[in-house]
Amino acid sequence: MxxxxxxxxxxxxxxxxxxxxxxGADWGNVDEDRSQAILQAAADSGxxxxxTADVYGDGRxxxxxxxxxxxxxxxxxxxxxxxMGRRAQPHEAQAYTLxxxxxxxDRSRENLGVDTLDLIQLHCPPTPVFFDPETYESxxxxxxxxxxxxxxxxxxxxxxxxxxxREPDVASIQIVVNLFRRKPLERVATEAARLGVGIIARVPxxxxxxxxxxxxxxxxxxxxxxxxxxxxxxxxxGETFAGVPYDVGVRAAREVAALTPEGWTTAQMAxxxxxxxxxxxxxxxxxxxxxxRGNAAVGDLPAIDDATMAQLARIYDDSIRExxxxxx
Ligand SMILES: NC(=O)c1ccc[n+]([C@@H]2O[C@H](COP(=O)([O-])OP(=O)(O)OC[C@H]3O[C@@H](n4cnc5c(N)ncnc54)[C@H](OP(=O)(O)O)[C@@H]3O)[C@@H](O)[C@H]2O)c1
Numbered sequence: 001m002x003x004x005x006x007x008x009x010x011x012x013x014x015x016x017x018x019x020x021x022x023x024g025a026d027w028g029n030v031d032e033d034r035s036q037a038i039l040q041a042a043a044d045s046g047x048x049x050x051x052t053a054d055v056y057g058d059g060r061x062x063x064x065x066x067x068x069x070x071x072x073x074x075x076x077x078x079x080x081x082x083x084m085g086r087r088a089q090p091h092e093a094q095a096y097t098l099x100x101x102x103x104x105x106d107r108s109r110e111n112l113g114v115d116t117l118d119l120i121q122l123h124c125p126p127t128p129v130f131f132d133p134e135t136y137e138s139x140x141x142x143x144x145x146x147x148x149x150x151x152x153x154x155x156x157x158x159x160x161x162x163x164x165x166r167e168p169d170v171a172s173i174q175i176v177v178n179l180f181r182r183k184p185l186e187r188v189a190t191e192a193a194r195l196g197v198g199i200i201a202r203v204p205x206x207x208x209x210x211x212x213x214x215x216x217x218x219x220x221x222x223x224x225x226x227x228x229x230x231x232x233x234x235x236x237x238g239e240t241f242a243g244v245p246y247d248v249g250v251r252a253a254r255e256v257a258a259l260t261p262e263g264w265t266t267a268q269m270a271x272x273x274x275x276x277x278x279x280x281x282x283x284x285x286x287x288x289x290x291x292x293r294g295n296a297a298v299g300d301l302p303a304i305d306d307a308t309m310a311q312l313a314r315i316y317d318d319s320i321r322e323x324x325x326x327x328x
Contacts, residue, residue, distance in 0.1 A: 001046025001299035004280045007196025008171040009119070009150055013079055015275040016299045017049030018042040018292065019202060019285035023064045024057025026223070030287055032064065039068040041289040043078065045296030051174070051200065051283045053083035053123055054108050062111035070113055081172070081200065082108050083123035083154055093126045098138040105147045117148040121174055124154050124236070130163045140169070152198070156236050157328050161188045165197060172198035176328065177279055179256060179270050179312060180206045180249065180320045181242045183328065189278040198280040205267055205284050206242040209249040212257035212266035216250060243324050252319040259308050264301065267291075271298040273312060 003012040023035040030038070039050070052061045062082060069075045084104035088095030105120055120142065122129065129135050130153070139151040152172030153164040161173045161184065173192055175184045178201065192199050205211055207226055220227040229240040237243050244252070257266040264272075267284070274282045275298065286292035304312075 001048075001296065002275070003048075006172060006198035006280050008169070009079075009198060011079060013049040013198070013281045014047050014296075014299060015281055016047060016271060016296050017051060017200070017281040017283040018047050018295075019283035020050055020052040020061045020065060021056050022285045022287050023052070024055075024061035026057055029221075034288070035061075035064040036068060036071075037289050038286055038292045039064065040071075042286065042292040042296055043068070043072070045293050046299055047292075047296050048077055049079050049081070049281045049283070051081045051202070053086065054104055054111070055083075055086040055123070059107070059111045062108055066111055066113040079118050080112060080114075081119040081121060081152070081174075082112065082117060083121040084108065085123040085125050085129075091126070093128045093132070096122070096125055096129045096132075096135055096138075098134075098141055101138050101142055102145075102147065105142055109147065116146055119150050119152055119172060120148045121152045121154045121172070124156050127157070127160060130155070130160045136167050136170075143169075152200075154200075154202070156238055158183055158187045162191070165191055165195060170197055172200055172280070174200040174202050176203045176238055176242055177201040177274065177277075177282075178204045178206050178242055179210055179273055179316065180244050180252065181238075181324060181328065182313075182316055182321075183325055185277055185279075193278060199278070201274050201279040201282040203239060203242055204274050204282040205270055206244060206249060206253075207240055209241050209244065209246075209253050210256060210267060210270035212253045212260075214250055214253070216247060218250075238324075238328050243327060244320055245323060248319060248323060252315055255315045255319075256312065259311055261304075261308075265294055268294060268298050268301060269304070271295060272301050272304055273309070275299070276303050
């Protein structure tokens with residue numbers, strides 16, 4: 001497994017991480033045994049970076065990672081990034097106070113079974129939070145108090161990332177980046193690399209579209225956001241299929257599949273594209289042990305050649321750009 005260094009964390013992380021939203025069993029029904037099996041399979045395949053949030057399964061995802069860490073003699077190898085903010089009801093800018101930060105991080109520390117969180121990320125707060133200096137002062141207090149080692153932000157939009165990058169101690173930016181979401185590479189990744197800030201590429205498979213396995217007749221469970229959030233009625237539509245209209249995405253994913261090298265899966269192609277495009281780690285959300293292993297194997301695949309890279313760029317320009325580029 002290749003690794004990359006996030007300078008502001010002073011840590012090497014695996015190029016392929018594991019997204020752990022699905023371990024909360026909010027959708028897709030991943031039970032506890034399967035969660036542990038996925039975490040162990042990822043770890044044994046070289047994954048050292050795990051991304052979760054306090055709201056995933058209302059803490060179930062964090063507790064699964066806590067149980068996993070407790071089971072490992074080599075727990076120090078692993079880096080856990082969690083998030084806070086979405087517990088606020090209603091979810092509004094005024095909720096992002098120091099007192100709330102303390103309460104939220106204390107709960108995450110307990111769930112994960114650690115004294116100090118490796119990384120806390122703001123969980124896509126309302127945009128004004130990024131422009132309020134008090135936000136960053138409060139995050140620094142968490143570091144001073146030993147609750148967290150470092151802080152970062154998860155953002156929906158490029159402009160929010162650029163605002164956070166003005167802070168001298170932001171350690172990481174988590175943002176949707178994938179073959180169907182390229183603007184963050186153009187606008188954020190280069191600047192982040194210059195500053196030593198990590199880029200955590202979330203929704204790297206466009207919610208599974210980039211596995212190439214869905215077609216026009218595929219259906220998703222009632223409690224799956226790929227069913228109920230296609231129009232963005234529950235949260236930002238950019239988090240579901242990266243905001244690409246489903247049928248458009250299925251057709252474009254077929255073209256990606258046609259370019260996939262022999263012996264690779266289409267999901268592996270999509271992830272390899274990311275890891276050679278300037279992100280620190282990609283965090284696919286594996287729902288099975290096989291998916292976790294297949295994704296981790298990307299950390300040993302050779303680079304995609306220039307001609308194929310150009311064709312992948314053309315698919316984006318011809319089919320996807322008009323739906324997403326101006327929006328996020
Ligand atoms: N606001 C935020 O900060 C935010 C929002 C969204 C996500 N995230 C983070 O990003 C992580 C990843 O995002 P995501 O899970 O939404 O999207 P994703 O990683 O793009 O897609 C996950 C889906 O891809 C499919 N998949 C995964 N590995 C596969 C493989 N090897 N072969 C075939 N299919 C595969 C699975 O679909 P099936 O279920 O069909 O098998 C899985 O449910 C989350 O777990 C979370 O940590 C953060």
